[in-house]
Amino acid sequence: METLSINKLVKTFKDGNKEETILKGIDLELSQGEITALIGASGSGKSTLLTVVAGLQKSTKGKIIFEDRELTEMNPTQLRAVRAKRFGFVFQHAHLVQFLTVQEQLQLMVDTAELNWSKKKREEEIKSVLQAVDMWSHKDSYPDNLSGGEKQRVAIARAIIHQPSMLFADEPTASLDSKRSIEVIELLRSLSKERNHTVLMVTHDTDMLKYADRTVIMKDGVISES
Amino acid sequence: MKVAWKEIVKFKTRYLILGTIIFLISLLTMTISGLANGLSYDNASLIKDLPEGTFYMQEKSEDQYNLSHLDEKKMNKIREAAPEATFLSIQMGELENGNKNHSVVFVSTTNSSLFPKVEEGEVILNNSIMAEGVNQGDDLTNSLLDNKLTVEDFVDQQKFSHSSIAFINSTDFQKMYRTDTFQIAFVEGDDTPKFDGLTQYSNKDFLNTIPSYNAEQLSLNMIVIFLLVISGMLFGIFFYMINVQKLGTYGILKAVGMKTSALFKMMWIQMIIITFISLILSIGISQLLTLFMPEGMPFLLTIESASIMSLLFLGIGFIGATLSGFQISKVEPIQAINQGGV
Numbered sequence A: 001m002e003t004l005s006i007n008k009l010v011k012t013f014k015d016g017n018k019e020e021t022i023l024k025g026i027d028l029e030l031s032q033g034e035i036t037a038l039i040g041a042s043g044s045g046k047s048t049l050l051t052v053v054a055g056l057q058k059s060t061k062g063k064i065i066f067e068d069r070e071l072t073e074m075n076p077t078q079l080r081a082v083r084a085k086r087f088g089f090v091f092q093h094a095h096l097v098q099f100l101t102v103q104e105q106l107q108l109m110v111d112t113a114e115l116n117w118s119k120k121k122r123e124e125e126i127k128s129v130l131q132a133v134d135m136w137s138h139k140d141s142y143p144d145n146l147s148g149g150e151k152q153r154v155a156i157a158r159a160i161i162h163q164p165s166m167l168f169a170d171e172p173t174a175s176l177d178s179k180r181s182i183e184v185i186e187l188l189r190s191l192s193k194e195r196n197h198t199v200l201m202v203t204h205d206t207d208m209l210k211y212a213d214r215t216v217i218m219k220d221g222v223i224s225e226s
Numbered sequence B: 001m002k003v004a005w006k007e008i009v010k011f012k013t014r015y016l017i018l019g020t021i022i023f024l025i026s027l028l029t030m031t032i033s034g035l036a037n038g039l040s041y042d043n044a045s046l047i048k049d050l051p052e053g054t055f056y057m058q059e060k061s062e063d064q065y066n067l068s069h070l071d072e073k074k075m076n077k078i079r080e081a082a083p084e085a086t087f088l089s090i091q092m093g094e095l096e097n098g099n100k101n102h103s104v105v106f107v108s109t110t111n112s113s114l115f116p117k118v119e120e121g122e123v124i125l126n127n128s129i130m131a132e133g134v135n136q137g138d139d140l141t142n143s144l145l146d147n148k149l150t151v152e153d154f155v156d157q158q159k160f161s162h163s164s165i166a167f168i169n170s171t172d173f174q175k176m177y178r179t180d181t182f183q184i185a186f187v188e189g190d191d192t193p194k195f196d197g198l199t200q201y202s203n204k205d206f207l208n209t210i211p212s213y214n215a216e217q218l219s220l221n222m223i224v225i226f227l228l229v230i231s232g233m234l235f236g237i238f239f240y241m242i243n244v245q246k247l248g249t250y251g252i253l254k255a256v257g258m259k260t261s262a263l264f265k266m267m268w269i270q271m272i273i274i275t276f277i278s279l280i281l282s283i284g285i286s287q288l289l290t291l292f293m294p295e296g297m298p299f300l301l302t303i304e305s306a307s308i309m310s311l312l313f314l315g316i317g318f319i320g321a322t323l324s325g326f327q328i329s330k331v332e333p334i335q336a337i338n339q340g341g342v
Helices: A046-053 A076-086 A102-112 A119-132 A148-160 A178-195 A206-211 B002-010 B012-048 B072-081 B127-132 B170-177 B203-207 B213-255 B260-292 B303-324 B326-330 B333-338
Strands: A002-015 A018-031 A035-040 A061-066 A087-090 A166-170 A198-202 A214-219 A222-225 B053-058 B086-097 B100-109 B122-126 B139-142 B145-155 B163-168 B184-188 B198-202
Touching: A002 A046, A002 A198, A018 A046, A018 A198, A018 A222, A035 A046, A035 A178, A035 A206, A046 A166, A046 A198, A076 A087, A087 A148, A102 A119, A102 A148, A102 B002, A119 A148, A148 A178, A166 A178, A178 A198, A178 A206, B002 B012, B002 B260, B012 B203, B012 B213, B012 B260, B012 B303, B053 B203, B072 B184, B086 B163, B086 B170, B100 B127, B100 B170, B122 B127, B127 B145, B145 B163, B145 B170, B163 B170, B198 B203, B213 B260, B213 B303, B213 B326, B213 B333, B260 B303, B260 B326, B303 B326
Parallel strands: A035 A198, A035 A214, A087 A166, A166 A198, B100 B163, B122 B145
Antiparallel strands: A002 A018, A002 A061, A214 A222, B053 B184, B053 B198, B086 B100, B086 B139, B086 B184, B122 B163, B139 B145
């Protein structure tokens, strides 16, 4: 079953009179629960594709259909609501809020997703997710007191706490050493399989490809192999 | 609310600096406002303590109460339209007690519940004269009056043009100043009649006829306005600097779906918390300062004026913080993602 369908997606950047087309008519379908790795050389358009599909940038042409709704037709408010409620994000850097503890980072995400959970349900879910990423013992720690790998685990917890349908991971292991990278990607895979998340992951690290169900290679703004 | 407070607690030094600056400015503003009110009261408590109503003076006196003369005919006309009207005269002068002279403002009125009743040969004084060695029962003299005036009583805070008031009987007043008229009529209430040849003044307008009152108040109020504007600018600059540092965080929060309005709300809550604490402290300390102020220094900060100032501070802080917060709405999540972060 398809979660997300991309049809003839074009993204052109304008700089004065200069125009550069980064995505040149992308067609791609992502199935529910599938982990898709997007790989390609620098400038191939993989990160642009991820951000356009995630609603962080507008497309120039084409369609993105997510759960039977056309994202490309949505206004910024509608897109924000989809990002808050149905999408989860893991970036290259954890991008945690400096002044919130691990537990509070997740509480903030629950509030952002406007989930009407009872206090008990909220506490249970946060505990369950933090235990899943093995960070429950750090629940009262601030980001400054965590290692890079620990921060990324918290970022994964924040990305899944509101039970999104899709996870977008932009180079989630790029800032970690190889040992921590494997821990993080294994965690990402096990959690998304357990919770049936559809994952679109951009990576330049070929060692990560074995953790994906499918690899899409991009070259010069088009999909060269899928 | 919790997130906003958490940030203040985590970065206490930076918010403590802003809080201290706002506290100092609000303390200065409250103190100057208290002094302005105190001076205003010291200048014209005789008028300020009266209920709202209308003052009448002769048109040709051109706003100078000591040049106004309401003769019997005019007074009767006023009495016909407003039987409760009070007539009064005000004149600078002095009283002698032995070898000591006391500068006072003589006030003489017709019978009225608004002013103390004084019999001929008696005087009722503002209580600050007691500090100059005048006591109840003392006989005071005036070079313009043959008979002595016996101090009958003292009243609290009755001043005009920064001088203590001496309430005397109209017969004594007329003897001293060789007149058989009153200068001013006062009618209490909103719906007051008009009369040909007389100018009407509200209480506030009448205060402005007192020499120096307007200039004194304008100067002090200008200082208060400047301090309010400066505090607004400080809020703007401070939150601008904090927002610049937090643009990355804002971008990520917007990327994960947080509403821009929620980010503004967070900033407003921080502004309200800082301003509220600063104002409570500055109002409290400005009241404590009155205990250490030299005796005779006029200072009056009522709950009403402190509340108005506090609302103004909150309003200006809100505008300053909101203007600086426009950066939040311009933040693009994509830029934040591409930058490094915690």
